Amino acid sequence: MLISLFFRCRLLNKQKQAGFLAMVLMLFLSLASGLAQSLETPQDGLAIGRQLLAEDNPGDLWTERGKRLFHSNRGPKNKSLETCDLGLGPGITKGAFAQLPRYFNDTKSVQDLESRLLTCMVEIQGFARAELISRRFGTLDQDSDIEALVAFIGSDSNNLPMNIGLSHPLERVMYETGKILFYRRSGPLDFACMTCHGETGKRVRLQDLPNMTKKEEIQQAVTTGWPAYRGTHSTVRTMQHRLSDCNWQMRLPDLNYASDLSVAITTFLNYSANGGLIKLPGVRR
């Protein structure tokens, strides 16, 4: 029908043609919108809930708790984290997340926020590393201090752009390696990160999967992603948890906390999100 309309168009004089085109356009738009309304995707039924859940973020309670934890004297050495260097100098939290992961001279390694926190909590506060790792992810029985600290530090970069420098050669290596790992398929399900995160508009069950090969989507995913309040878990989850969870669904063994692999993938993702404005903690299902 549109084709016959098009041919008729050609027969009309120019003034009429414009009006006629507008009419065709309107007809097309109304058809399209009618179609959109009649298409019942599961996402329609979810939309109201997602909108309401985004309005209030219990993750803000974690941010507050994390702030208190950061500044209070704790651990066997009874010290605060006010001397912890997250990359911008001792105790500086504002803007730190926007530049992580980065290379740290004292540990001679590239660290993400969580591996850096481990370093500070062990070195400055005297906590046992194994103990911290055993309590890295909160449960309904026990909150995690790391989750609260990550919520606080993440949110202290709010409204700043993601800005990973890759100025140190090791940071560049982490980025390049992370990229390879992102595309690396393994396990009983033959999955790579890419399997789920390489196309726009895809879902696993009802969960939208950001396309990490597209700038806007990866920016959105990184800058409003982790730390985020997970409704199903009733706690704030971190990027390490997200990677660990993906890894679990890929049927791989438990991912070591703060492993080089996790830092490499995070470096790749965060660098790719450069320029995106940070808004944390996020809210997720």
Added chain:
Amino acid sequence: MKAITDQWVRGYRLGAIPLLLFFSACSQWTASFIDVRSNAETMVMGAYSATPELNQRAVQDPSQKICSLMPDESLTQDQMTFVTDAAKHSVSYPNSGHLTGDWKKGAELVADGTGQRIVNGQIEKLARNGALCNNCHQIDPKEVNAGNLGPSLVGYAKLRGRSETVIRYTYEKIYNAWAFLPCSNMPRLGANHFLTPEQIADVVAYLTDPQSPVNAP
């Protein structure tokens, strides 16, 4: 067993990180000096602390290695042939010889997204693995909780019929999707021993049986 663990640990210790530290003193071009691909493998070895048997899951088989294409890469003809041939040879069939089983059992498998996940070094305890289908495919038109990573399979047999050819194709596709489309996103569910031949036959029945909700008028 012990030998494998040692190898695992040693592989990591001897890996690229100390090497990187050495190079890091140099300059910007470090990244181009080192082999990032072997660095990635070293990191994989350092990322898991489970039993050697479970850690083995993270080791790539030759087809997985070929299928880990970077954005600027595409399959060569030889690679395509290798993956396809390996996939075709992997397929085995139920002892009964029947490629369609019980569609009602198939329905349960299709909706079930669990199986073989590892928590704290333990594989989840289940009577059987789910077939994971709904994670990625809409199949029963009434199922709300279905993904879209794969194409919709609603009306599967209404569109394709249920000839022996269709049934054989369906079975083999689920058993090893790479036999038809090398390196596709779909897991090689039979070849990876995630599903048994009998379970696959149940899923085939669910997709093709006229009584199944998939083919509801």
Added chain:
Amino acid sequence: MAEPMKIRATLKNNMAEIRVLVAHPMETGQRKDATGAIVPTHFIHSMTVHLNETLVYDGQWSQAISRNPVFALRIKGAKIGDKVVVHWMDNKNDKRNDEITLQA
């Protein structure tokens, strides 16, 4: 012991919208902990809001309210400088008061 609530208020045309986040486990009495023991019921049963000295919102809750509760209310006739006081009490007699002053 209880953590502070987080209260947000917006004031538009004498209408205040108050949105509240509360840190609370809201245990239903049906969950088992890591050791397999039932976690006893523990939930906020009373949630009240005062505008200055006047009670405006008198809520009774059950254990069905989500963990880390979120709720909201709207008050007509509120003005800059008004004090909003939120108070909760749970079935273990734990309680908490937090307040916010309405701003433009």
Added chain:
Amino acid sequence: MNLFRRQFLRLTSVVGALGVTGLSALELVLQAPSALAAVWNKPGFESKVVEEVMKSLGATNAQPSAEIHINAPDIAENGAVVPIEVTSRINNTQSIALIAEKNPFPLAAQVELLNGAEPYFYVRIKMGQTSRIQVLVKADGKFYTAHKEIKITIGGCG
């Protein structure tokens, strides 16, 4: 006399008669910040049957009303956090109660709106399974009702 004050009187007499220990209604009232704060509707909250919940509220004759607007998802991807927003356009709305019919204890919350509080209600609840939710509004002493079906799904890959 409003709904909850009436209950208060009824409950305190029950407490007095039976000598109930633990979470006593009287204790609650004494500890509340205002003498006006309602007592917990124990019979309603502890009932497993919707009809009994209605009875506890005195709402057995509630009339369906299109003036109650429920804003909630058709499908909730997480039964632990189901957001429910209610706006009543019925004049002189005094209180709003929320019932998740298939929950083990259906009555989730009841709220009295006083002294300028708008006929508006928002809270997040837990729902164990797909269920109808029912909202009861009391206005000018009469009860009105509206409902909505919410489907609970297991999200993620599980």
